[in-house]
Amino acid sequence: MTKSQSIGRRLTLLLAAVAAVLSVLSWAMVTVLAREATQRTQDNVLAASVTTIAETLRSEQAEVRLELPYAAFAMLGAISQDLVFYRVTANDRTLTGYDDLPSFETGRQGQVMFHTANYRSVPIRMAATTRLISVGDGQTQVTVTVAQTRDGVGAIAADLSQLAAFFSLAFFAVAVGLSAVVAATSLRPLNEIAAAVSRRGPSDLRPVQRNAPAELAPLLTALNRLMDRLRNSIRRSEDFITEAAHRIRTPLATVRAQAEIALRTVQGDTEKDRLRQIIRAVDESSRSAGQLLDHATVAYRTENLTQDRLDLSELAADTLAAMEPTASMRDIRLRLDGEQAPVIGDPILLESAIRNVLDNAIKYSAEDTTVTLHITCSDSETHLTICDEGPGFGDESFDTLTERFRRGPNTGGIVGSGLGLTIVAEVMAAHGGRIELTTSTHNERGGACVCFTLPSA
Ligand SMILES: Nc1ncnc2c1ncn2[C@@H]1O[C@H](COP(=O)(O)OP(=O)(O)OP(=O)(O)O)[C@@H](O)[C@H]1O
Ligand SMILES: [Mg+2]
Incomplete structure (x- = not known):
């Protein structure tokens, strides 16, 4: 399966990109506003300055007189240390100030106009206003112009812009962190469903019942439908196996009985040998059919596990009693020692294991030996160990021996299908237990030990 880019990372990157765009936009906005605000401040002071000067204009002895008020320039010095220039003209004749200060269109009388120009190669902001002064019989148009360089206000705007850049960066960093949190939070339900499904055992095909967000509901429905189909399909094949095993066992029993009768009546060694081979093949098939039936039952019951509280030593004693006839045919003694061991589980499955x-243990041990069942129980775990005095498991690993239809190299002529330990492993897995195959330390010849560990009830 190719691993495509993670949704979480993609979501985080997308949100971070949006945050980056917003940060740049807010920085640009603050920069423009700062420039505009400082410009307006300077304009207002320039306007106040020209108006103050214009108000001092008067006529005296047929001449225009003015006093340059200190306050008019002091207020300009208050906003920045920029250079200030001024000029007062009467009918285009300079009365006082900088004669070479650029001129520009002025408005109606009393109205203040603004202009940006270069003066002595430095950008300046200018404000001008006109006033009509009655001088003698006529009227003189007096224009008052005040200008100021723009370094100071530019620096204030640049400072504000820098501050805005810092805040935008901080905003961006916080937004990236929050994006990661948001991405993780939004994906949590998906991860929870994935975790719930992956925590399950291999045969757990129950529907996933979770409160999923609306967006995940179709996925969950599809998943549950798939599980349903899978469960039905497994059930059908298990049913088929059960049915097939039943159908095979009955005619096999007839064939075996007939072969036994024939074996007693025929004379020739070759014929007897053939009949023995037939009986063995029938035994193998019959054993396989029986184990398949057992396996199908286990598969079905693990899916709908009964959770009874039961005493494992009682169950072991019953099973031991049922196996007693088989064991006594080979002079094998079955011994049980153990205390009461309450566990929760399915009695039919545990009995089968x-x-x-x-x-x-009976099959692979030599005649006249002992098989011991030992049960110990603690608060958290219950152990059931079954040890024999046979050849042991040899070098075969647990994983190999619990594979379906896998038999060890030590089986010789012993009939078997290779499903026994598969069944045992599945039963243990369904009960949340584990199984260990070891070599017995109780006798010098070794012997196989199988240890079940189940959670105590
Ligand atoms: N007590 C034991 N002593 C020695 N070998 C064992 C013992 N139990 C199991 N084995 C080995 O493990 C293999 C797998 O055992 P398993 O019970 O799965 O299959 P089986 O006994 O061969 O067939 P069946 O399905 O009929 O039980 C056996 O073929 C055998 O080689
Ligand atoms: Mg077996």
Whole structure:
């Protein structure tokens, strides 16, 4: 499966990109506003300055007189240390100030106009106003112009812009962090569903019942439908196996009985040998059919596990009693020692697991030996160990022996299908237990030990 880019990372990157765009926009906005605000401040002071000067204009002895008020320039010095220039003209004749200060269109009388120009190669902001002064018989148009360089206000605007850049960066960093949190939070339901499904055992095909967000509901429905189909399909094949095993076992029993009768009546060694081979093949098939039936039952019951509170030592004693006739045919003694061991589980499945291990112990041990069942129980775990005095598991690993239809190299002529330990492993897994195959330390010849560990009830 190719691993495509993670949704979480993609979401974080997308949100971070949006945050970056917003940060740049807010920085640009603050910069423009700062420039505009400082410009207006300077304009207002320039306007106040020209108006103050214009108000001092008067006529005296047929001449225009003015006093340059100190306050008119002091207020300009208050906003920045920029250079200030001024000029007062009467009918285009300079009365006082900088004669070479650029002129520009002035408005109606009393109205203040603004202009930006270069003066002595430095950008300046200018404000001008006109006033009509009655001088003698006529009227003189007096224009008052005040200008100021723009370094100071530019610096204030640049400072504000820098501050805005810092805040935008901080905003961006916080937004990226929050984006990661948002992405993780939005994906949590999806991860929770994935975790719930992956925590399950391999045969747990129950529907996933969770409160999923609306967006995930179709996915969950599809998943549950798939599980449903899978469960039905497994159920059908298990049913088929059960049915097939039943159908095979009955005619096999007839064939075996007939072969036994024939074996007693025929004379020739070759014929007897052939009949023995037939009987063995029938035994193998019959064993396989029986184990398949057992396996199908286990598969079905693990899916709908019964959770009874039961005593494992009682169950072991019952199973032991049922196996007693088989064991006594080979002069094998079955011994049980153990205390009461309450566990929660399915009695039929646990019985099947114990029976399969006991069957192996009896089958693979030499005659006139002992098979011991030992049960110990603690608060958290219950151990059931079944040890025999046979050849042991040899070098075969647990994983290999629990594979379906896998038999060890030590089986010789012993009939078997290779499903016994598969059944045992599945039963243990369904009960949340585990199984260990070891070599017995109780006798010098070794022997196989199978240990079940189940959670105590
Ligand atoms: N007590 C034992 N002593 C020695 N070998 C064992 C013992 N139990 C199991 N084995 C080995 O593990 C293999 C797998 O055991 P399993 O019970 O799964 O299959 P089986 O006994 O061969 O067939 P069946 O399905 O009929 O039980 C056996 O073939 C055998 O080689
Ligand atoms: Mg077996």
